Amino acid sequence: MTKKNDIFVPEGYFQNLEQKLSRIPQQEVRPTTLQKVSPWIAYAASLVILATVGGFLFRKAAEPVLQEEYSWDYLSYLSRSLDPDGMLEQVETTDLTSEDIVNFLLADNVSVELLAEANYEENY
């Protein structure tokens, strides 16, 4: 079997693409509303997560036995990641699944859209 020619593009796509991309410098790059508020969303999300983790830890400390699904290691790991980037990093670099994090957040009624919508930028 060949490894190429299994996918294709609409006719004339690459000519149009080149023209479209070449117009980027002429476009005024305006930050979107989301980009403008993104640092604030990240900040708000950090506070929410801090409060959530703090509250969760407080409630857990009052319980005699830890529930299996939230070990102290898990909680201390979460508590070190108080911003959306950290949360996203965890999803990628640890055994924690995104479902673990989601379940944890949902259990405490966190507005998880903040996390989902928080943009982050790479510096090159």
Place this chain on the structure above:
Amino acid sequence: MKELEQVFNGIVKEYSERLYWHVRRMVASHEDADDLLQEIFLKIWTALPSFRGEAQLYTWVWRIATNETLNHLRKERVRAALRMQSIDAEMERRVEGDPYFNGTEAQRELMKGLAKLPEKQRQVFVMRWWDELSYEEISAITGTSVGALKASYHIAQEKLKLNLSTLEVSK
């Protein structure tokens, strides 16, 4: 500014098609690849004034493209999880419903298997198998050692072989 525009247009001419194919394999959708490619080139344009030439232009452009693609996929995965949906199922649906696919069933199965790989394994496999970059080139782009890349490629290859008895992986 004119000089920067010329450099940028040169990058568009030189890399847009090749990067499209890379991104398309990674996101498994023409529309998503098209959108993401614009974001990538916007990022390249924005970052171009700060390009100091410490890396080769080729490496720098690819690095932006691959990082942006991984970020895109990572966000998609988190968003899917927040909606309590499986990103694997979504990717499979994309491959199944891709109107710009005319390959064999085995090739479709390969694309489905590819879409289920963890993003970084998928990236290494795409860069090696389809983009035909050397391990040294991939290493310069991703900042990952050649040894680790070979290991990732091997794992990806083994996973794809499980689903594809017809896959002739010669690399």
